[in-house]
Amino acid sequence: MSTAIAVEALTVGFGDFIAIRDLSFHADYGTVRGVIGPNGAGKTTLLDVLTGKSRPRRGRVLLDGTIDLAPLDEVARALAGIGRKFQKPSVFEALSVWDNLDLALRLHRRSLLREVFAPAAAKAAPIAALLETIGLTALRDQAAGTLSHGQKQWLEIGMVLVQEPKLLLLDEPVAGMSEEETAHTAALLHRLRAPGRSIVVVEHDMDFVEQVADAVSVLHEGRTLFEGSMAEARGNAQVIEVYIGR
Amino acid sequence: MIGGAAASLRICRLGLVIWGALMCLVLSGGRADAAAYDRARLIGQLCSAEASDVLHGLNGMLAEAPGGSLADGRWALGVAQAFSAKALRCGPDGHGFLALPSGEVDAVSLAPAAAPADSRAPLPSLRARRVLEQVDAALRVFVAAKAADRLDAVRTLARHSEGVPANLAQTALAGEHDPEVARALRAWLVEAGLHAPDVAARLAAIAALGGDARAQTANQLMSLRADPAYAADPRVAAALDAAIAHVRFWLRIGDALSLLYNGLSAGSVLFMSAAGLAIIFGLMGVINLAQGEFIMIGAYVTFSVQQTLGAFAPSWIAWYPLVAVPVVFLLTGAVGVVVEVAVIRHLYRRPLMTLLATWAISLLLINLVRVTFGTQNLQFRTPPYLTGGVRVVGDFLVTWNHLFAIGFALLAFAATQALLRLTDLGLFIRAVTQNRAMAGCVGVSTRRIDMAAFGFGAGLAGLGGLALSPIYNVNPTMGTGFIIDSFMVVVLGGVGSLFGTALAALGIGLVNVGIEPFYGAVAAKVIALLMIILLIQWRPEGLIPALGRR
Amino acid sequence: MKGEGSTWLAAGLLSLLLVLLPLLGFGLLPGLALPIYAVNLAGQVMCFALLAMAVDLMWGGAGVLSLGHGLFFAFGGYLCAMHLLRSAYAATHKLPDFLLFMGHGGFPSWWRLADSAPLTLLAVLVLPALLAFAFGYVSFRSRVNGVYFSIITQALTYTAMLLMFRNDTGFGGNNGMTGFHAIAGLPAGGLAAAVLLASLSTAAVLAALLGGRALLASRFGRLLRAIRDDEPRLRFLGYDTLWLKLAAWCASATLAAIAGMLYVPQVGIINPSLLDPTLSLEIAVWVAIGGRGGLTGAILGAVLVNVLKFWLSAAAPTLWPFVLALLVLLVVLALPNGLLDLRNRSRAWLLELAPASLPRRRPAR
Structure with missing residues (x-):
């Protein structure tokens, strides 16, 4: 198990407000890492820093243990293999389900020109396969804006998946989903596990995290409070104090 | 004869x-x-x-x-x-x-x-x-x-x-x-003394001239230097050079102060126009292209107050700029409120369409005024206390009408700052600016805040029109020149900071005034635009960015 | 891709106009003849339609509103005027007045580049795009977008106007450049030139419509719409949107420059009024009134507003600004996507009248 992403002594702030304070965190290939914590613990901010949306004040973020991500913008990070599903479903509402996936699937990461002029046929097979996986084949020509909330979540997961990311970041993937949809998503996550992929799930639904994650990090006020298995976390007095107990 | x-x-x-x-x-x-x-x-x-x-x-x-x-x-x-x-x-x-x-x-x-x-x-x-x-x-x-x-x-x-x-x-x-x-x-x-045969008298006269720094004196001294009779005596020539240097030094100080003063007055007017623009942009993400027309309306209301006083209370006419203050603020503000209620609020979240709508409003206002008042410049009776000025140093003249605009802008700045910092309305405006949804959740009526802020911004611009009525030509299209400069101020100053707006207004006012005499008004505009584009490269959020998550 | 029907309708009408212009202009159909000014007017309106399409490509396509397209329009126009003046000089050996006023004994030597028609055409295709590239690069790179971008483009054209108003800039100052002698060998102001130019303009609109539709339907067009919907999301998918926007922006600028190149010989003069921010704003107004995103709306808006303007400015000049302002307010408030909305609306009303009324949905913005 090699380290996919490592965060060292990270501090992030906005004005006077410190969102993350001296945080260290890592996630390994072949595993699913859960990140939990109360609102304002810095979970989404952590993902923002990993994807390049926010800039840290201090600390380092290393991909594969060697690549310092600091000089890379969000585009370069996406091309380097970091995929993210946002908390609020972010799909292109004016485009069809198929076109959303067509844009997400990159055949030529090094050349935008070749990507733009890549024949549609070259993308057809992988997109069709993925549509099966996320169960949206029947809706392929429908505008993404007309999908239900759960369907949008899956479409976005599909868009991230089709990027074949090394590091898959999921921000509250089951928020607002029915129990059935949640179970469906959990099954989907199990299938996504791969030796060359590291998955980080930020989620409030603890049962879901226990179901999918190998290990969890509990964040509190911008710091790591606990690292270990979900079962241990449930028994940890501090965790109960700040999070579970309330 | x-x-x-x-x-x-x-x-x-x-x-x-x-x-x-x-x-x-x-x-x-x-x-x-x-x-x-x-x-x-x-x-x-x-x-x-x-x-x-x-x-x-x-x-x-x-x-x-x-x-x-x-x-x-x-x-x-x-x-x-x-x-x-x-x-x-x-x-x-x-x-x-x-x-x-x-x-x-x-x-x-x-x-x-x-x-x-x-x-x-x-x-x-x-x-x-x-x-x-x-x-x-x-x-x-x-x-x-x-x-x-x-x-x-x-x-x-x-x-x-x-x-x-x-x-x-x-x-x-x-x-x-x-x-x-x-x-x-x-x-x-x-x-x-200058024409005295006695060298000492000449030296004394030259020294005395050197002490009185005006462009006229400099010319006088320069013409003396060209006079061979003066160049012949090295002592006189040296004294002349010293006197010219001295006069030029103080003239330069005076010119620099004049520049600063004119920049300050240009910046003051810009601030009055941009402050409302910045508040509204921060609050609603809307650029009001009719802001210049609010200035124009302010000037026309001022004129109407002057005419009314002339007709009904002629003894008060010298005080029309002061009598007009509340009238201008309330009337222009009311126009702003009508615009907000009738148009702007229906375009929430469609900022580009709002841009076109406010342009249509400016077109409407210009032509309404044109039809009712005509296209010619208004003739203001500038009161005696706003004419003339006092010479300070060199050729630097503190003119009362510009001082009026500067003082007015200072008061407007103080009043706006007080409104934003000390009143409930200001608190709500700041809250909605930072996070509209959250402010709405905790019970702030965002619609009423929008309306009040828009009216306030319009009233402020109207006061700008009042302040510049003794300085500028007042006609129906006078506002069109302001919007681009005012927006530059907003870009430069960043949103959500009145201080940044004031700083940027002064900066742009100074750049415009400072470059103009050397390279012309066009170059001033070109350079200001280039500087702003460069600044955006370096600080996309303006000089003083607003805090908070975006 | 929505609006296929209107595209074919518009293409059909444009083709018809293309056929009718020479037939009616030269009076080849018995009893039916267009006066020269009508031919000329049609040509001018077509240039405005092309200009509106250029703005729509960016606004409807990528959600980026330019309020400075008059700059590229005028750029193309000035280049064309330079060529026409050089060829007039070659024929008559009379220097244009503005050079005499400035005390020049002849054209500045670099004007010789405008002697060749192909070279001028190349300049029209390349130089405005280069200017657009430089400006777009610094703006898009620093993530200037939305209202910010619109106003900065407006400031840009305003600055250019001030620059061209000066006599010593060398392009005729506020009087502009006029006195064209011949256009492609045909005497300027004659019927043949008018028909040729109007037909060329119509053909350009037709070509731009078909080409533009193809572009918008391609993956490039989808990427532009993705930028309009959610640009940051597209960046997180690994697309450097800077280059996508720049490509569309430069193409849009070139289209505007072509429109300017065709426009100037038809009006016989160019002056800095084309750079007036008001013109650039009006282009956006045409698009807003016609409807964004499908190019046909841009054509519709440009044609309607300009025909109305030509008619009203002659019939009731003081009324025109009021009509325009109220039209804008009406469209902006009631028809969020322009007149093309009317069709969807009327369909919806018909459905509502039916007993099983459908749930009402606000139209997408």
Whole structure:
């Protein structure tokens, strides 16, 4: 198990407000890492820093243990293999389900020109396969804006998946989903596990995290409070104090 | 010609005044103390048939003018004026008599005495008249009671200074109390000193000129440097160079201050227009292209207030800029509220469409005003306290109308800051600016805040129109020039910080004013735009970015 | 891709106009003839339609509103005017007045580049795009977008206007450049030139419509729409949107420059009024009134507003600004996507009248 992403002594702030304070965190290939914590613990901010949306004040973020991500913008990070599903479903509402996936699937990461002029046929097979996986084949020509909330979540997961990311970041993937949809998503996550992929799930639904994650990090006020298995976390007095107990 | 006639009439009247003073002296008997003049000899010379004698006598009077006592001066002045008024009667023996309105007196003793029947009234020759005029002025410098008379005399002497004794101005200055007359004397001294043969006098005059920094002085000194007579003496040349350097230094300081002042006034107007724009942009993400038209409306309301006062309370008309303040703010604000309620609020989340809608509103407002008031510039009756100014240093003039705009903007800044920081409305505006959804959740009526803020921004722009009505041409399209500059201010200053807006307004005002004289107004605009594009590269959120998550 | 029907309708009408212009202009159909000014007017309106399409490509396509397209329009126009003046000089050996006023004994030497028609055409295709590239690069790179971008483009054209108003800039100052002698060998102001130019303009609109539709339907067009919907999301998918926007922006600028090149010989003069921010704003207004995103709306808006303007400015000049302002407010408030919305609306109303009324949905913005 090699380290996919490592965060060292990270501090992030906005004005006077410190969102993350001296945080260290890592996630390994072949595993699913859960990140939990109360609102304002810095979970989404952590993902923002990993994807390049926010800039840290201090600390380092290393991909594969060697690549310092600091000089890379969000585009370069996406091309380097970091995929993210946002908390609020972010799909292109004016485009069809198929076109959303067509844009997400990159055949030529090094050349935008070749990507733009890549024949549609070259993308057809992988997109069709993925549509099966996320169960949206029947809706392929429908505008993404007309999908239900759960369907949008899956479409976005599909868009991230089709990027074949090394590091898959999921921000509250089951928020607002029915129990059935949640179970469906959990099954989907199990299938996504791969030796060359590291998955980080930020989620409030603890049962879901226990179901999918190998290990969890509990964040509190911008710091790591606990690292270990979900079962241990449930028994940890501090965790109960700040999070579970309330 | 008419002007000349009037001037000579004035001099006549002055003469009569002195004439009257002399009469008083005569009636009071006078005091014959230590005579500087040999009165009898002088009268003899004036009564001489030889033209050279007369001139000699007059030149003597001129030379003695600074030396004599007050009584002597008055006597001499009386004689000179009598001579020029043909009131000097000369007996055949060379005795002189003065024909005063009250009767004839002996010219030397001033005791009543009738002139012999065969006495004549000599007519001063043309040359004598010229000297006589100088004598008259030279004496008046010392004896005239009124400062205005003395000033007139000094100016006359400065115009015709040949033959005037060198120590006259200096002596007069020593006894002079009126500052204006003293200034005129000093200027004359300097002028005289510049042409004095004496090197020390020249040096002193050059130094004195150097102390008075004006563009006019600099030109005067420069023309002297071109004069070979001055270049010949190394001491004079060095003094000239030093004086020119000194004058130029202070002129430059004055110019820099003028620039700063004009920039400050341009920035003040920009601030008034941009502050509302920035608040509205921060709050609603909307750029109001009709902001310039709110300025225009403010100016037109000011004009209407002036006209109303003129019709119903003419005694108050000088105070129309102050009376207009609440009227302008409320009326322009009301227009803003109507615009917000009728149009802007329906376009929430469609900022680009709002841009077009506000443009349509500006088109509407311009043409409404055009139809009702016409296209010509409005004629404001600028009150006396807003005209003119005071010279500070160099050619830097603090003009009251610009000072009015600057003071107005300062007050507007303070009032806006107070509104934003101290009132509930300000708290709500700041809350909605930072996070509209959250503010809505905790019970802030975002719609009412939008409306109030829009009205406030419009009212502020209207006050801008009031502040610049004594400076700019007021016509229906006056607002169109403001929107681009105002937006530049918002870009530069960042959103959500009134301080940033003020700073940016001053910066852009200074850049515009500062570049204009050297490279022209167009270059100023080009450079300002380029600077802003560059600044966006470096700090996309403006000089003072708003805090908070976005 | 929505609006296929209107595209074909518009293409059909444009083709018809293309056929009718020479037929009616030269009076080849018995009893039916267009006066020269009508031919000329049609040509001018077509240039405005092309200009509106250029703005729509960016606004409807990528959600980026330019309020400065008058700059590229004028750029193309000035280049064309330079060529026409040079060829007039070659024929008559008379220097244009503005050069005489400036005390020049001849054209500045670099004007010779405008002697060749192909070279001028190349300049029209390349130089405005280069300017657009430089400006777009610094703006898009620093993530200037939305209202910010719109106003900065407006400031840009405003600055250019001030620059061209100066006599010593060398392009005729506020009087502009006029006195064209011949256009492609045909006497300027003659019927043949008018028909040729109007037909060329119509053909350009037709070509731009078909080409533009193809572009918008391609993956490039989808990427532009993705930028309009959610640009940051597209960046997180690994697309450097800077280059996508720049490509569309430069293409849009070129289209505007072509429109300007065709426009100037038809009006016979160019002056800095084309750079007036008001013109650039009006272009956006045409697009807003016609409807964004499908190019046909842009054509519709440009044609409607300009025909109305030509008619009203002659019939009731003081009324025109009021009509325009109220039209804008009406469209912006009631028809969020322009007149093309009317069709969808009327369909919706018909459905509502039916007994089983459908749930009402606000139209997408």
